[in-house]
Amino acid sequence: MGRWIFLIVLIFLIILLDFYAFQAFKTAFRNKYARFISMFVNIGVYVYFLFTILTYSRSDGQTPQFQLAAGLLLTFLIPKLVIVIMLFGEDIFRVIAKGISAISASETQPLAGRRKFISQLALGIAAIPFASFIYGIIQGKYNYKVLKYQLSFKDLPDAFDGFTITQISDIHSGSFTNAEKIQYGIDLINEQNADVILFTGDIVNNKADEMDNWIDMFAKLKAKDGKYSILGNHDYGDYMDWKNPQEKINNFQAVKDVHKKIGFDLLLDEHRYLEKNGQKIALLGVENWGKGFNQKGDLEKASSGISKEDFKILMSHDPSHWEYKVKNDDFHYHLTLSGHTHGLQMGIEIPGWFKWSPSQYVYKQWAGLYEEFGRYINVNRGFGYHAFPGRVGIWPEITTIELKKA
Template sequence: MKRKLNIIPLLIVAFMFFALNGYVLSGLGTLNQSTWLSPVFWVFIVGLTFALFYAIQQMRIQGINRFFQIVSHTFLIIFTAEVVFAIVLLLGDVYRFLFSVTGSFNGNGFHLLARSNNWVYFAFAMFCLTIALFAYGITQGKYAYRVIKHTLYFDDLPKAFDGFTLTQISDVHAGSFTNPKAVQKGIDLINAQKSDLFVFTGDLVNNVASEIVPYIGHFSQIKAPFGQFSVLGNHDYGDYAKWPSEAEKIKNLDQLKAYHNTLGFKLLLDEHVELHKNGEKIILAGIENWGIGFGERGNLNKALANTATDDFKILLSHDPSHWDAQVKNYPSNIQLSLAGHTHGMQFGIEAFGIKWSPVKYRYKHWAGIKTENGRYLNVNRGFGFLGFSGRIGIWPEVTVIELKRK
């Protein structure tokens, strides 16, 4: 029996969408009262909407293609810019309404003030600025790699590792790359840090192991004296792709694991290694993806088996929700955890003392360093991108952490 489609939510969304566009058109009409404005505006909006529906239908059959990317990104940019325009315009309309009401209370009669052209021009300027920001994020921002450095202090860091450095990247999502030369700049930036250790915290691909093949020559250049280590992320398991059989899905995962080895990455699957220096050691552990809502595969107990409570430990775990759920209160001390996954949603602001992204409403800690119970967590903002082919305000990150003994 087919499930009945509930049309009411669709009607509500459609009404809100066309109400938004009608309000935007009213603002544009303040600046330009030409008779052609309204029909041209609606032809464009309706045409773009139908193109999006068609692109979605084709994407379900053929997968994500160039047409879908162009249409979906155009729709996203225009829609976001319209929301910004409408918010600014609404502030002006509310002000003029309230001012008119105040005037009526003073006995001047109620005459709604006309919109200020200057305010509408300001709203339109914000509309254009939004489009410009998205254009920058798509063409430049997604490859605008940043090095972010942290120095962390520990009472129990072995003396031999005082000043030890590690470079972390996360969320490569190789299937999204379109510019090998830009990716190479990121690789050069990683190697330029000359860290003692390199770690990768998951999501090498979007869905299919073959996505990394064109970039094996790039990522295999990464070298560090104490080695290159990695873990899997939620996208690496192929959970978001359709497979002819479970056997094909498993084969894909096995191939991806083999590619880690080809890259020169030691893949840690619920296991640990000992890093030795001048007769002392630290533990580097890595678990399979463990994330609330994204598969709780990893086994922390297994990864730390046969380690001592007072060993100095660094944990690679893709999803930061694992830290809150298990790691920060784990009986055996895990001094530093390294995660990724959030991408900072590839959109937000980190400037002038402000740190905000919509992803904060999903994750308690979504970027940078957090400390609790004497333990540290670093969430890398991601090296690549997914979904939205760009970054605005949350730039791709190469993290460098220096360990210091107090």
């Protein structure tokens, strides 16, 4: 029932958007062949999406085919939304102008020329998000960026001055389609030559077998002092229909086993001590804790046996955990590493100047490094992608953090 309601609302929205978009195209271009090609391509995208939705089963998880259908639909609808906003605004102006003319009994000037200009302008502006989304689907999702930070702490043990951490997050292996590009990203991680590699959750979309074709690649990740990981919200298998409860339980265990197969020490509300020259820092990992859902993480349990004076690095998948629990905790967690948001995989970033994404209206800490009360959190934008099969302006991230003695 819910699927049909969604389709009805979607079809209504598509009709509205297409009506305005076609008016703009018809006004700007007189060539009937161009109109026919445009109409044919649009119908093809809609038919492919409807076919995918009607034949899709939640027991299959979110497949690359489903993501492609949704991504193409989004790629065609968002530019049309730009056109609607501009032409609808011009329609309102036209109605107001006619109303004023009727009241004043004066004649209005022909508006055909302005309508053509507005249509051409709307199509030109709409071409920007259209081209951006096409690039994001083809290449943007593999446009890996290495972001480097240096953080100084007065209470960092001397032996860890210069200690380097490479953080990756949100692999979402069930979305992968290009082995060559993924191998490039893995090589880029190894090039950082970090002391430890920390993975902050969501190794799959839903099912453990999504990782089967990628285990050998990720097993080649190297770090001098070890590789550690935690679970993300998608790793629990909560977003698909299972045949029975036992199948979900078996899948969850298989997901945890994947971490061992690629050489990661999975921390489930646990901690490890990293030691150098007789000194140590505490590395903690909690299960997923998200504001309003899936609050499995137990910070107190993970911290059991740790001294308040120890230098602490916490891995927690969802940054809302830091906002609502961690940053105000008297136990003082020096550095928290999270992921989860992906920066919504779309937005605008001009490094050092400007950063925007719809994700910021949901998460206060949504991408990059933040600091409060002398405590830091880095929200990694994610290695992979999910739902939308691309990235626009918010690129896949590999983070390297160097710890320094202040």
